[in-house]
Amino acid sequence: MDPVLEVVDATKEFGGVRALDGVSFALRPGEVHALVGENGAGKSTLIKVLTGVHRPDSGQLRHRGEPVVFTRPAQAQQAGISTIYQEVNLIPLMSVAGNLFLGREPRNRWGLVDRARMNEMAERVLAGYGIREDVRRPLGTLAVGAQQMVALARAVATDAHVVIMDEPTSSLEPREVETLFGVIEELHRRDIAIVYVSHRMDELYRICDRVTVLRDGKHVHTGPLAELPRIELVSMMLGREVGDIRAHGTTGFGEDHHAGREPVLRAEHLASGQRLRDVSLTVRPGEVVGLAGLLGSGRSETARAIVGALPLDSGTVLLGGKSLPRGDVAAAVRSGVALLAEDRKAEGIVPNLSVRENIVLAALPRLSRFGVVSRARQDRVVETFMRRLRIKASSPDQKVAELSGGNQQKVLLARWLCTEPKVLLLDEPTRGIDVGAKAEVQALVDELAKEGLAVLLISSEMEELVDGADRLVVLKDGAVVDELVGEQVTEGNVLAAIASGGERR
Amino acid sequence: TSRETQSTGQSSGGPAASAAAVQSSGPGCTLAQTGYPKVDVKDAIIGFSQSEKEANPFRTAETQSIRDEAAKLGIPDDKLLVTNAQSDLNKQISDIKSLLDRGAQLLVVAPLNSDGLQPALDAAKAKKVPVITIDRKVTSQPCADYLTFIGSDFVEQGKRAARQMARVTGGSGKVAILLGASGNNVTTDRTKGFKDELVNTPGLTVVAEQTGEFDRSKGQAVMEQLIQSNPDITAVYAENDEMGIGAVTALRGAGKQPGKDVKIVSVDGTQNAVRMIAEGSYNAVIESNPRFGPLAFQTLQRFADGEEVPPTVVISDDEYDETNAAQKLGNAY
Amino acid sequence: MTAQMTAPPETPAKPRRELVASVLQRQGAAIALVVVVAVAWLAFPRFGSPDNLRDLALQSSFLAVIALGMTFVIITGGIDLSVGSLYALGGVLAAYGSQWGFLAALLLPLLVCGAIGLVNGLLVARTGMAPFIVTLASLLFARGLLLAITDEGSTTYQIAPGSAFLELGRGTVFGFGYPVFIAAALCLLGGLVLRRTRFGQSVFATGGAEQSALLMGVPVARTKIAVYTLSGVLSGFAGALTASYLQSGVTVIGVGTELDAISVVVIGGTLLTGGAGTVLGTVMGVGLRNVIQNIINQIGTLDSNYQSVVSGAFLLVVVVLQRSLVRRR
């Protein structure tokens, strides 16, 4: 079968970093093709080459057998290739309907955009994806998952014959994931070819026909997925021996920890508007407390409230028995609370600064005297943590924006660890990072807890929560509905707690 | 028909002395000709539209002169309406229209620019309100669009500056010109007059002309540059006193003696410049007389009385040099 | 203005309190305008006189045309500092062109200023240079060009008294000058383009999230080029209107007009960060500025130095109020 879309021997460099190195990739009509690899393997770059966002330095692009050059994403779209990019890429200030139809708005006979019809059509389309919001609302006011569904609807609504999805499920909740899979099946039936990128193995095996593995910008393997053992796939991604990997479990977490008696962190009756109604929880030193709940249940808000980044209507946060001043992040950080934020790009890295400067950012007061930064102490700290977290960067002077997602995440973790915190709040610490890095981060969390750190872990991955946490607090609609301890910490119990909404207690 | 306008002030010494006007040519304009109503100045509501902020001595003296004369004539405060256009042409048009709206029966306007006030003049015409423009002529029809223009002859100022320049330099040397703001017709006229007259003194050559935008610090900065690139400059013609004073500072900074090594002639007649002549660090200043008050009110009264008003009334400009600076310092503004 | 223009983009239909807040925020300038006009009407008997209102409308029309283009530029997340110079240049070119008749007088400024706007757009869109600095350079360039064609500003081109072109700026209907109607029509059209065309959607998308817009297939570069060109053309046109009104190509106008235009656009509720804004808001902003200016004139006795202090304070009050309304939401 002739491929519908194909790159041959593509190379792409970003100022010395070779993101793609002679990669060839062919997509057959009607197949669901998985694209996998570690963080920074070049998946997103390959996709951007396929869709005209980047032009390859060398190599050729073929569409239905004909050589083509896409200079703008619009051209790829016109050719019937539509894409959902890794980060939600829509216009937050524009209405939901406007986003959905941007560039192909229905027009009346004077050529003017017919808003009424557009809204009506948008409502109809989105209802099919289980979204019943006012389509005239700015898109930015929707929850992230809903936004992702809008992006999906937008990509599928065009009469495309190729749909490319770059990590579409990373911010979807299980119900939405099912909707997405339904859509993919439908597209499959219509003989539309799909490129699917994800770090979640289960998903890949469930929906994909074939797989292409990239490593360090190079093509490693292409073949049918079903007959490829999972462990072999992982070994190809990581470039390590199968046996080496088998020794580890699926997550990087170890056994339960031995927590101290007295909680170091105590949050009492936190409330903030509609989003947080009543959350109380405690974390003891050496303990990993998981925060479970559906998307939008207020987990991130809880974490933000604890560090003072969310204005509280009522409630107190006590650290070691002393209450933290409300709304003062600096004070919380000084007292030893650290929040690894959910959105790495928006609230984590400072892209223009170097790896070194990013790492020491929160610890500056400790590394300076009279406001002057001590170079020696700074370099020592940076070196220590780069080694300990195995941060892959050409040097501490490299711009953090040039690192892969997983390494950026490690830089942020390092930023917090070098403040020597008492409490670490981790909001989706492994979102969007590859299996290798993920296991490393998980192992690190484990190790930190063993050293006596109090950890609050937020994750949308049930497996991660259940494996990692010693105790689980379950949230629903901004309030605590249940708490699971020890043996109770199982996937089933969490789901039951969420479903029953706290009646179990 | 031309007519000598008499000075209303004291015969000597006081500031008003230099407000005497010389005649001008052209057919006159009478009340009958225009068909405007007869309005007695003392009982009228008078509007004065100033063009720029009163941040420089010329504008200060100009506005003050109008106010003083009105007070002298016993015009109550609420019958003299004053606006300031803040260097915004559109605002001046609005100002004038609003003066008309507020019932002004006679208008004195210091135009921001020679061109562009037509709409305001038309509005005055429609309301049969005579307009006198002072200090700057507008390119419209006298008698038809406005009554008359009272002001200096800027070209003549330039010529007089050139003659002074010839005198103080002894007729030879290299001259730098500090131009006024680009696009301003005062700049154009003072430059033209100066250059036209300078031709008669073959020993003097212009080696540089750069704008100092009528501003002291810009004048100083430009002068500093010119001294470096043309160390042989022996004279400076500044198109206003402020730039001239800037040049003095620049010359001092470069270790030269202003007024001696490098001669300085400028136009305006401000206290600061005239004092410098007396002190010997400046050579000559051609006055640009801002005291339009007496003449303006006089002219309006004569027009009301049915007399013929010439299209241009040239105000007499004094001249300051080493011979008279000390004793005429009180005249400077 | 028409209903289409008045409708704020994407009215959230839900809770009433939210709706009120959003109207306050979006139409803050309109509300302020109503209040200020009401106060002026009561406090100054001459404010409401037909002559004053006509003059107010006429004076506002020139700035409105410039600010219309600025609104488009700012919604794309850019800024155009060259409008003041282009305004002056447009006037000079119109006066210069009027010797060859109406069409030349109109087209010459539109073409030249449009071309400079196009260069602005090309530099911004294709090289990724900051709009602030690109248009700052063309502010200088356009002034220089203006001086070059007027012999360093010494020549002022007059429009011959009989010229048909004069009618454009000086004709009146019901005492209101043609520029008032022309500006109103342009703003109406501008509002329609912004709200109801694909181009308008591209403008919002470009300013809202440029990278996303690009990935969504919006012709970002073309949109940018178009808005800067539009801004240039409109500034040139405002200059031509002014020249016709003043009967000459005055060289001393337009200094600082860019700041006026930016501030009225911002007062009108358009975000400087791009992605949101309305033409109606801008029109209200222009009205507000000129009404305040008019009130200062009505007071009449305010020292000229205090006038700018009052203008600055006023700008501050409006911006702070608007900001607190946005926050409240």
Place this chain on the structure above:
Amino acid sequence: MTIALDRARTTRWLQEYGVYAAVVALLLFNIAFTANFLSVGNFRTQLVQAAPVCIVALGMALVIGTEGVDLSVGATMALAASLIPLYLGAGPAPAIAMALLAGLLAGTFNGFLVAYLGIQPIVATLALLVGGRGLALVIANGQLVQLHDPAFLALGTEDVLGVPVGVLVAGVLAVLVALLVGRTTFGRALVAVGGNRAAGVLAGLPVRRVLLGVYALCGVLAAVAGVLSTARLSASDPADIGLLMELSAITAVVVGGTPLTGGRVRILGTVMGVVLMQLVRATLIKHNLPDSTAQMVQAAIIVVAVYVARERSSR
């Protein structure tokens, strides 16, 4: 391949060192084609004239680093200048102190609007640009005031160690500001706030205080420039001092390679940017070009300089 690599390297080099190359090129041009260029006096003049712009540009660079801009620097200079004659009777020190205090207040006011009320910098500082000079004129009663205090005027005329006072002050301030940016927590925080404000907040940086401090510093630096310019002019001239200074300063900063998008501050680049623009002006004056040509040439140079130094988006 190697060609591509060379090109990439040249581009990077130009980006990094473009201003320096341009300054050198312009110097060479002047040495070759401008009469009397190579003289101590001439270089002194250039430095003396560049000093106030440089001081303002230093503050502007910091503000731009936080993703802001300060349009009110010229007005702040005027405010500072307007206060000097009022207090000069008590001696130069009190007069200067009052002027700097005015700068501090103006800057703090801007900073408050930006940091605590969340108003966009352009608009926040536009208010002071519009009103500040008016206020200065009100204070000064609208008049230029000739100054005679010899100790104060010495600031504009005297040398220290053979260097004019203004130049010395600018040099020292440049070094201090460079150290501030490179070596202190404040400098780090400033750049981080400009690069990613939300991240700064979560990292526990005192974001608001940093912003307030940056604008306050910018105000003080503008006031210093105002004091020096006033001394040099030997007159307090609130109507004209610092007119359009905001544009000169921003141009210098951007030409010097600091992007307007924040997150990066180049102090040496800024100083070079100031020097470049000063040399351009000097060259145009020395060659007696008419105003029209001068403005167009300046426009072209700004575009070319910024084009070369811009951050390239890879495609």
